[in-house]
Amino acid sequence: MQGLEVRGxxxxxxxxxxxxxxxxxxxxxDRKALIGPNGAGKSTFSNLVTGILAPTAGTIxxxxxxxxxxxxAQRVRLGIAKTFQITTLFQEMTVRENLRxxxxxxxxxxYQLFRRADATAxxxxxxxxxxxxxxxxxxxxxxxxxxxxxxxxxxxxxxxxALKPRVLILDEPAAGVPTSESHLIVDAIEELPKDLGVLxxxxxxxxxxxxxxxxxxxxxxxxxxxxxxxxxxxNAEVRELYLGAGxx
Amino acid sequence: xxxxxxxWGPALALLIFAIGLSFLMPFNLAFLTRILIMVIxxxxxxxxxxxxxLATLGQAAMYGAGAYSAGLFAIHVxxxxxxxxxxxxxxxxxxxxxxxxxxxxxxxxxxxMLTIAVAAICHEIANKARDLTGGADGLRGIRMDPVLGxxxxxxxxxxxFWYALAAVSIVFVFLALLTRAPFGLSLRGIHESxxxxxxxxxxxxxxxxxxxxxxxxxxxxxxxxxAQVTQIVSLESFSFTLSAEALIMLILGGTGRLYGPVxxxxxxMFVHHWAAANDPFNWLFVIGAMVLAVVFFLPKGxxxxxxxxxxxxxxxxxxxx
Amino acid sequence: MTLVLNIFVDGIAxxxxxxxxxxxxxxxxxxxxxxxLAHGGFALLGGTFAHWLAQENGVPFWPATVxxxxxxxxxxxxxxxxxxxxxxxxxxxxxxxxxxxxxxLMIASINLWQGSSLLxxxxxxxxxxxxDLGFRTLPVHRLVVIAVGFASILGLWVLMDRTLFGxxxxxxxxxxxxxxxxxxxxxxxxxxAFGLGAGLAALGGILGAEILPIDAYYPVRYMVLFLIVVAVxxxxxxxxxxxxxxxxxxxxxxxxxxxxxxxxxxxxxxxIILLALRPQGLLGRVxx
Numbered sequence: 137m138q139g140l141e142v143r144g145x146x147x148x149x150x151x152x153x154x155x156x157x158x159x160x161x162x163x164x165x166d167r168k169a170l171i172g173p174n175g176a177g178k179s180t181f182s183n184l185v186t187g188i189l190a191p192t193a194g195t196i197x198x199x200x201x202x203x204x205x206x207x208x209a210q211r212v213r214l215g216i217a218k219t220f221q222i223t224t225l226f227q228e229m230t231v232r233e234n235l236r237x238x239x240x241x242x243x244x245x246x247y248q249l250f251r252r253a254d255a256t257a258x259x260x261x262x263x264x265x266x267x268x269x270x271x272x273x274x275x276x277x278x279x280x281x282x283x284x285x286x287x288x289x290x291x292x293x294x295x296x297x298a299l300k301p302r303v304l305i306l307d308e309p310a311a312g313v314p315t316s317e318s319h320l321i322v323d324a325i326e327e328l329p330k331d332l333g334v335l336x337x338x339x340x341x342x343x344x345x346x347x348x349x350x351x352x353x354x355x356x357x358x359x360x361x362x363x364x365x366x367x368x369x370x371n372a373e374v375r376e377l378y379l380g381a382g383x384x
Numbered sequence: 385x386x387x388x389x390x391x392w393g394p395a396l397a398l399l400i401f402a403i404g405l406s407f408l409m410p411f412n413l414a415f416l417t418r419i420l421i422m423v424i425x426x427x428x429x430x431x432x433x434x435x436x437x438l439a440t441l442g443q444a445a446m447y448g449a450g451a452y453s454a455g456l457f458a459i460h461v462x463x464x465x466x467x468x469x470x471x472x473x474x475x476x477x478x479x480x481x482x483x484x485x486x487x488x489x490x491x492x493x494x495x496x497m498l499t500i501a502v503a504a505i506c507h508e509i510a511n512k513a514r515d516l517t518g519g520a521d522g523l524r525g526i527r528m529d530p531v532l533g534x535x536x537x538x539x540x541x542x543x544x545f546w547y548a549l550a551a552v553s554i555v556f557v558f559l560a561l562l563t564r565a566p567f568g569l570s571l572r573g574i575h576e577s578x579x580x581x582x583x584x585x586x587x588x589x590x591x592x593x594x595x596x597x598x599x600x601x602x603x604x605x606x607x608x609x610x611a612q613v614t615q616i617v618s619l620e621s622f623s624f625t626l627s628a629e630a631l632i633m634l635i636l637g638g639t640g641r642l643y644g645p646v647x648x649x650x651x652x653m654f655v656h657h658w659a660a661a662n663d664p665f666n667w668l669f670v671i672g673a674m675v676l677a678v679v680f681f682l683p684k685g686x687x688x689x690x691x692x693x694x695x696x697x698x699x700x701x702x703x704x705x
Numbered sequence: 706m707t708l709v710l711n712i713f714v715d716g717i718a719x720x721x722x723x724x725x726x727x728x729x730x731x732x733x734x735x736x737x738x739x740x741x742l743a744h745g746g747f748a749l750l751g752g753t754f755a756h757w758l759a760q761e762n763g764v765p766f767w768p769a770t771v772x773x774x775x776x777x778x779x780x781x782x783x784x785x786x787x788x789x790x791x792x793x794x795x796x797x798x799x800x801x802x803x804x805x806x807x808x809x810l811m812i813a814s815i816n817l818w819q820g821s822s823l824l825x826x827x828x829x830x831x832x833x834x835x836x837d838l839g840f841r842t843l844p845v846h847r848l849v850v851i852a853v854g855f856a857s858i859l860g861l862w863v864l865m866d867r868t869l870f871g872x873x874x875x876x877x878x879x880x881x882x883x884x885x886x887x888x889x890x891x892x893x894x895x896x897x898a899f900g901l902g903a904g905l906a907a908l909g910g911i912l913g914a915e916i917l918p919i920d921a922y923y924p925v926r927y928m929v930l931f932l933i934v935v936a937v938x939x940x941x942x943x944x945x946x947x948x949x950x951x952x953x954x955x956x957x958x959x960x961x962x963x964x965x966x967x968x969x970x971x972x973x974x975x976x977i978i979l980l981a982l983r984p985q986g987l988l989g990r991v992x993x
Binding site for chain 1: 564566567568569573577579582586587588591594
């Protein structure tokens, strides 16, 4: 099978089960969202898939082959990338340098000692394309720490896309961004390549319903339901979960 | 041409400055040579700490390894200086690589402490292997052949000075290229955000080990140079004080750039020279006060002094208006 | 068997000294997240005051010890207020550097005042006497060191577990932000903890002068040793420091008895292996 295929994924910390027998697929072109209350295990799930955490049980396959034994870096090189909830960009570098780094690493040039990092026309052209795609051209030579939070979010997306991933996990891509700017992020996500498989982990239901074609609801480490936005919106259990006690 | 001046102008200015000093202080060439050697050591620390962000207080371990191996190589195998530098570089690199395999798994205080511990182990080994290293008496009897078979080492230290200057220049150019290359960029990346580096597919651990190894090779060159020029290697090569002083020189000048450490080393060495000459027992007062002053008032090093002063000046005008 | 007992007694005495000197370092590191390389300086200050009082002014040992500890605390408090308070906010490296600078100033001050020679602290006759333990004779001094060591861990335990100060201190170590939002005056807690740590270091320095002789370069010479205790014990853990100090005291004593020529090397290799396997220390929290 093409893309990501997760079967029976389970993670326990001591007596606490944070991921419970999860089955999940993400094919090229998919737009899925993972939602659920705080502590449902959404971040744990993404950390398991990207290899930051090791599962207690279950298998993760990518394009049909088992990637269980691979570490985070190896999975990235296969094409499984993830953005962070809180930006961990290279704050003291310029936007351009932030994009140059992942491209150089993708090209396997990380150990190159003598050639100037900025002297390859092909790489620089790729950086320029990314800057254009995310409308960051005017900010290219600004230091990231000088940018507004929403702009940093865009850099984060551009940087991750520079890895040319085939499967992309967006961990709360609009977290911390003022509502007035969040449409920029949503637009950028809509513009992502059509053949990319995207999983969005998000709290903001407006964003989820705008972007996702398929929604998975996670509760206490288990998948409660998976379905289309309409199915989720009308599901009684989900309404209970989100609109239940204390909501009018 | 303009790009060339921009890239290398400050380096050339430093080179001219060093040569100028040698004419101003013709009877202090040994002192100037010592400064140049320290510049190499501090540059190696800048790569490891300033660029890659690896907090270490044990750079003397690789310096000492380079010094002893170059000294022993000259005595027992071949007294050619350039071959000796190579041996020193290899010794520094091997020690850094082997210890780095363990050290680079740790960070923060544990890393700082383990780097001190590695240097302490080397110190103790050199102390115990008296038959080989001369123990506390130091390794003596190093007699070098002429550099490249042409320039014999002389009493005034002229050859030593030019030899060291050539070595500094080569190391400087090497590091200038390396820090602008993808490898250098990735080290800055690891310094700023190791998590992100892992997320873009980099094995942070191996990148760190590599940086530490390259830094070790350069520190080894510094040690080898010291052994060849002074014709003696003492246990002090492995001392904590040497590591600490190198760190002070680095921070004094400013990390993460190459000119900062050069400047910091010159200032530290001159202050040390002057203070120790005036009052050999109390120069630690001067160094201690200087270190505190830099940390409190110039946290980015002397190299940031003009910026800080302008800001102060502006602040002053604001206050007055 | 005698060997084991010898190692045990000497190692425990040595460990107690390490504990007294290092525990303050561990608490300040856990509490203020500060890498304080100057901590050994307080042991040096205590030792030097005791030397000056007892050796040069003929003050009897115990009053001299008490006065020296008090003097060290008195010096440490304004240091915390004026210098360390500003260092807390620095990065690791700046902290290392600033505290190295302070260490140099301490060394230079002691050097100026008392010179660079060994600063002996004359023991009273009662401490010099030996007791027969059956398998060997042992100076009373060692037994006193062990007793004082136990007394200080006991005292610290009571302080931390049974007093309001202890509760507040532990709250501040766990989470400084929460502690101050609960109305705990963390500034005051920091200063008190710092002074307490400095005082204990001074006491350890004085009592341990027979084992770790006092001279101006003391803080640099034993810096690694104190840092190792903290790192092995886990930063901020008093009990961890105690276990680590005893373990390290026993380990170093054992290597000195068993492989005298390679004691330092074997000792450091053990420590490196241990910390490579458990970078957070024995009782340290992961990620702390």
